[in-house]
Amino acid sequence: MAQNxxxxxxxxxxxxxxxxxxxxxxxxxxxGHKLDIHIPKIGKAPFPVVICIYGSAWRSNSWKAxxxxxxxxxxxxxxxxxxxxxNYRSSADAPFPxxxxxxxxxxxxxxxxxxxxxxxxSFISVTGWSSGGHLAAMAGTTNGTQKTNVNxxxxxxxxxxxxxxxxxxxxxxxxxxxxxxxxLIMDSCGSTxxxxxxxxxxxxxxxxxxxxxxxxxxxxxxxxxxxxxxPPFLIFHGDxxxxxxxxxxxxxxxKQRAAGAKSELVIVPGGGHGPGVLIDTYxxxxxxxxxxxxxxxxxx
Numbered sequence: 001m002a003q004n005x006x007x008x009x010x011x012x013x014x015x016x017x018x019x020x021x022x023x024x025x026x027x028x029x030x031x032g033h034k035l036d037i038h039i040p041k042i043g044k045a046p047f048p049v050v051i052c053i054y055g056s057a058w059r060s061n062s063w064k065a066x067x068x069x070x071x072x073x074x075x076x077x078x079x080x081x082x083x084x085x086x087n088y089r090s091s092a093d094a095p096f097p098x099x100x101x102x103x104x105x106x107x108x109x110x111x112x113x114x115x116x117x118x119x120x121x122s123f124i125s126v127t128g129w130s131s132g133g134h135l136a137a138m139a140g141t142t143n144g145t146q147k148t149n150v151n152x153x154x155x156x157x158x159x160x161x162x163x164x165x166x167x168x169x170x171x172x173x174x175x176x177x178x179x180x181x182x183x184l185i186m187d188s189c190g191s192t193x194x195x196x197x198x199x200x201x202x203x204x205x206x207x208x209x210x211x212x213x214x215x216x217x218x219x220x221x222x223x224x225x226x227x228x229x230x231p232p233f234l235i236f237h238g239d240x241x242x243x244x245x246x247x248x249x250x251x252x253x254x255k256q257r258a259a260g261a262k263s264e265l266v267i268v269p270g271g272g273h274g275p276g277v278l279i280d281t282y283x284x285x286x287x288x289x290x291x292x293x294x295x296x297x298x299x300x
């Protein structure tokens with residue numbers, strides 16, 4: 001841990017007051033269970049928390065630094081948010097639901113150790129882009145969900161990883177950047193990637209061709225967990241995204257609104273799969289959204 005320094009992670013400077021790197025949030029020593037905590041230079045502890053989940057088509061277990069390379073990490077730090085960037089197991093390490101179990105374990109770790117790091121455990125939000133957006137959406141729509149099943153196929157969403165299984169994994173807000181949701185309609189929505197292919201990221205995630213594993217896809221679809229009391233969502237998606245078609249966020253937003261949950265969808269004209277979307281204009285909108293949610297939570 002260092003203080004009042006600017007560090008360089010993969011050639012991208014990170015300006016934070018304090019930081020802790022490679023904390024093992026499960027305690028098993030694997031790279032997919034490491035996280036970093038960065039404390040902002042402005043504001044006073046305890047700091048509101050944003051847990052950041054990188055996109056990699058679920059293929060990487062070690063890209064947490066991308067929170068500052070391609071993601072919103074520095075934008076959040078500069079506005080007084082503590083940033084927790086996490087690794088999670090790749091689809092090669094383990095199929096779904098391993099990835100959401102990791103996210104839940106990371107949230108429990110942060111909540112249980114909040115005082116040690118100067119974090120506000122009363123407001124923990126989550127954001128992610130691409131496959132990380134999928135996991136962020138899953139974290140939000142499964143608040144309070146332990147296990148579920150489809151046609152007799154059961155999945156343990158919460159899992160029992162780490163030492164803090166008695167802590168809550170609920171989140172207070174979600175910012176989803178062009179995350180996949182309903183894998184089964186991605187090709188019909190106009191993707192340039194053949195998601196129905198047996199070697200697609202989604203097929204590898206669920207353990208077989210998606211159209212032959214519809215129940216597994218249903219279990220991995222955050223839309224199927226939506227409830228009225230889900231945390232507020234802010235969703236960004238480019239209308240020219242060639243890999244994750246816009247319909248994925250539209251369906252999520254529509255179902256949230258239909259259930260009475262709070263959801264806002266920002267469609268970025270000309271936005272691609274990151275380019276034109278992961279930019280300061282929308283980072284500012286994300287920060288305004290988070291600040292609004294914090295104010296609302298303090299009034300309760």
